[in-house]
Amino acid sequence: MHTGIYNPLHEDAVTESKAAAMGGVASSLNYMRTGKYYLNKTGPYSEFFPEVLSISKGNFFVDYACHIAPIQYSHIDEIEMLIEKYGVTSFKIFMFYGNYGLHGNSNAQKDFLMMPDRDYYDDAHFEFIMRGIKKAMERFPEKADVSNLGLHCETAEIMRAYTNIVQKEGKLKGLRAYSAARPPHSEGLAIFIASYLAHETECANINLLHLTSAKAVDAAMMMQTVFPHINFRREVTLAHLLLDYDCECGLHAKVNPPIRSREDVEYLWQHLHEGNIDWVCSDHACCKAEFKTDAHEKENVWLAKSGFGGTEMLLSGLYTEGKKRGLSVNRMAELLSWNPAQRFGLKSKGDIAPGFDADIVLMNPDESFVVNSSASPSTQGYSVFEGYEFSGPVKATFLRGNLIYENENVIGEAKGNYLHRPYAPIP
Numbered sequence: 143m144h145t146g147i148y149n150p151l152h153e154d155a156v157t158e159s160k161a162a163a164m165g166g167v168a169s170s171l172n173y174m175r176t177g178k179y180y181l182n183k184t185g186p187y188s189e190f191f192p193e194v195l196s197i198s199k200g201n202f203f204v205d206y207a208c209h210i211a212p213i214q215y216s217h218i219d220e221i222e223m224l225i226e227k228y229g230v231t232s233f234k235i236f237m238f239y240g241n242y243g244l245h246g247n248s249n250a251q252k253d254f255l256m257m258p259d260r261d262y263y264d265d266a267h268f269e270f271i272m273r274g275i276k277k278a279m280e281r282f283p284e285k286a287d288v289s290n291l292g293l294h295c296e297t298a299e300i301m302r303a304y305t306n307i308v309q310k311e312g313k314l315k316g317l318r319a320y321s322a323a324r325p326p327h328s329e330g331l332a333i334f335i336a337s338y339l340a341h342e343t344e345c346a347n348i349n350l351l352h353l354t355s356a357k358a359v360d361a362a363m364m365m366q367t368v369f370p371h372i373n374f375r376r377e378v379t380l381a382h383l384l385l386d387y388d389c390e391c392g393l394h395a396k397v398n399p400p401i402r403s404r405e406d407v408e409y410l411w412q413h414l415h416e417g418n419i420d421w422v423c424s425d426h427a428c429c430k431a432e433f434k435t436d437a438h439e440k441e442n443v444w445l446a447k448s449g450f451g452g453t454e455m456l457l458s459g460l461y462t463e464g465k466k467r468g469l470s471v472n473r474m475a476e477l478l479s480w481n482p483a484q485r486f487g488l489k490s491k492g493d494i495a496p497g498f499d500a501d502i503v504l505m506n507p508d509e510s511f512v513v514n515s516s517a518s519p520s521t522q523g524y525s526v527f528e529g530y531e532f533s534g535p536v537k538a539t540f541l542r543g544n545l546i547y548e549n550e551n552v553i554g555e556a557k558g559n560y561l562h563r564p565y566a567p568i569p
Contacts, residue, residue, distance in 0.1 A: 143207075143453060144427035145172040147179050149521065151194070155201035158428050158451065159558060160519035162204045163547040165454035166503030167423075169491050169561065170204055171482075173234055175211035177255040179244075184213075184256035187220045191228060195560060202558030203546055204500075207486070207565075209234045209292065212372045215261050216276040227279050229562030231285055231487045233275060234292045234351075237332045240264045241298035244398070245448050265335060268293075272345035279346070288487030288564050290347035290375075291340075295332035295358070296324060296399055301336050304328070309444070317387035320443050321400040326355035329399055331359060349375045349485070352425055354382045354399045356409040363418060363456035375420040375485055378410050381452060381526060383422065393435050393446045393524045397425070411467060414477075421482040422460055424453040431523040451522045455513060457505060459527060461534035465507075483543040487563035500543035505534045519552060 143162070145154045162170050174194055176184040181193065187210065198206065209232045212218050224230040240251055240263035255263060281285040308314055313506040314322055333350055340348045345434060350362050353376055362376050385395055386404040395401050413419055427449030436445035452459075457478060464474055483492025490499045510533045515525040539547035546553055 143170045143424065144449065145170070146174075146181070147427050147430045147449065148433060148447070149540050151181065151197045152201055153521070154428060155198050156203070156556065157519055158426060158453070159201070159203040159206070160552045161426075161428075161451060161555070162453040162553055163539050163541070164519060164522045164536060164550075166457045166539050166547075167453055167507065168204050168499075168501035168503070168505060168541045169483075169488060170202075170206050170453070171209060171232070171486060171487070172206055173209045174235075176217075176255075178253075185304045186545065187217060187224060190412060191224065191230075192535060195228075196502060198560065201556055203556045204474045204541060204550060204558045205491075205561050206558055207232075207488070207561040207563060212271050212274070213255050213263065214257055215267070215270070218230070218270055221271075222278045222281055224229050225282055225285060225289065229487075229564070231289045231563045232349075233266050233271065233290075234294070235271060235336075236294045237268065237336065238294070238298040238301060240267075242301055243372055245444075245446070246279070260557060265339070268336070269339050272339055272343035276343055276345045285487070287347075288485070290349055290485065291345060292349035292351045292377075293332070293336045294351050294398070295329050295336055295353075297328045297335075300325065300328040315399050316392055316441070316443050317389070317395060320396055321387050321402055324400050326357035326402065326406070329355060329358035330361035333361040333365060337369055337372065337374075338563060341369045346371070346373075347373045349377060351377050352379045352382065352399060352423070353377065353410070353419075355406040356403050358399075359409060359413050359418070363413075364412060375481075376418060377421055377423055378414065378419050379423055380456055381425070381426045381450075383407065383410055383414070384459060384463055384530075387502075389526070391524075391528060393441065393443055394431075394450060394524055395526045396434075396443060396446045396448050397450060398448045401502055415467070415469070419477070420485070422456070422477045423482070424456045424482045425449070426451045426453040427522055428522045430521055434524075435496070448525055451520050454518050454520065455525065455527050455532065457503065457533045457536060458511075458532040459530075461505070461507070462532045463522045465533065488561060489564055500540055502540040504538040505536050507534050509535055511532070511535045517550060
C-alpha cells in the first residue's frame with residue numbers, strides 16, 4: 143500500500159487501514175520515501191522515519207510495516223541502521239524516477255525527489271543500493287533471508303520517447319494511449335537491467351513488482367534462467383488481473399505500470415496458474431475522485447494522476463476470478479498471505495497454526511455482491527471495480543484475535559501495531 147501518498151499520512155493511516163480491514167487484510171506493507179508526496183520533506187531516515195512512525199502510531203486499524211526507498215546517496219549508508227533499529231528489511235526502487243514524471247510527463251525529477259545537486263537517481267544509484275543491502279545481509283546473517291529489494295521495473299528513456307510519439311500522433315486516447323506510451327518492452331528492459339545488477343552485486347533477494355504484461359513476465363522468467371542463483375519473486379496486482387485498457391472505469395484506472403491489453407491479462411493468469419507468480423497485492427494508493435482527473439480536462443489521460451485504492455476488494459476479487467479459472471482456495475491463501483508473509487519477514491503471519499497471530503478472515507463463498515464504492519471507508523470515492531459482481535464477501539476480520547470488522551462495519555479503536563521485522567512466532 144502507498145499510505146499517505148495523496149492524502150496526509152495521519153488521515154490515510156485511519157481510512158485506508160479501515161478499508162484493508164474491510165477486505166480481510168490484517169497486515170499492510172506501506173511504501174515510504176523522502177521527497178514530494180508522503181511527508182513532502184527530505185533528509186536522513188534517522189530523522190524522517192521516526193516521524194513516520196510517530197504519525198502512524200494509534201492510527202492504523204491493521205498491523206503495518208514499511209518498505210523504504212533509498213533516494214539519496216546518503217540513504218544507502220542508513221540501510222543497516224534501518225534494519226537493526228527499526229526492523230525495516232525490505233527496500234524499493236522506482237527505476238524510472240530519475241528521468242520521468244510520476245504521472246507520465248517529464249519534469250524536474252531532482253526537485254520532485256528533493257535530491258542534493260550532486261546526487262543522481264539512476265542505474266549506478268541502484269547498483270550501490272544493492273551493494274548496501276548485500277553488505278547488510280552479511281552483517282545480519284540471521285535476517286538475510288528476509289532482507290530484500292523490490293523494483294518497479296520501467297525504463298524512463300523508452301517511456302519518454304514513446305510518450306512523445308503517442309502524443310504527437312494523437313490516435314490513441316485514455317488507457318490505451320497510456321499503455322502505448324509506457325510500452326511493455328520498457329518493463330522487460332528494466333527487468334534485464336535490474337537482474338544483471340543483482341547478479342553483479344550478489345544481492346540475492348529480488349522482488350520484481352507488479353508485472354503487467356507478457357513481455358514483462360517473459361523477461362522475468364528469462365532472468366530466472368540466466369541467473370538461477372538470484373532468489374527472485376514475482377508479483378502481480380489484482381487490478382492487472384481483472385482489468386484491461388478497455389475497462390469501463392476509464393481514467394480512474396490510470397496506474398504505473400499501466401493497465402494492459404486483454405491478451406496480457408490472460409498471460410498473467412497463465413503464469414499464475416503455472417506457479418510463476420508468487421503473490422497478488424493491491425498496490426493501494428488512495429487518490430480522491432476530485433484530484434484523480436483534471437478539473438477542466440477530465441478525459442485527458444496525461445493530466446490524470448496515477449494510482450488508485452482497492453485493498454478492500456483484494457480477497458473477494460481474487461476469489462471471484464480465481465474460482466472461475468480453477469484456482470484452488472489453498473493457492474489463493476498462498477498468494478495473498480503465506481508467500482508475502484514469509485518473504486517480508488512476517489513469520490507469525492500468513493497461516494492459522496499454533497504460535498501464529500490469530501489473524502483470521504471469514505468470508506461467505508456462496509454469497510455474491512455488487513461492488514459499491516460508497517460502502518468503503520476509504521476516502522477515495524470511487525472504485526475501479528465499481529459495478530462488478532464479486533463472490534465471497536468478507537464477513538469478519540480478526541487481528542491478533544480481536545474482531546476489527548464485521549457486517550460492513552469497522553469495530554472499536556485502532557489496534558494496529560508496527561511490525562519490527564523479522565516478526566517471529568511466539569515460542
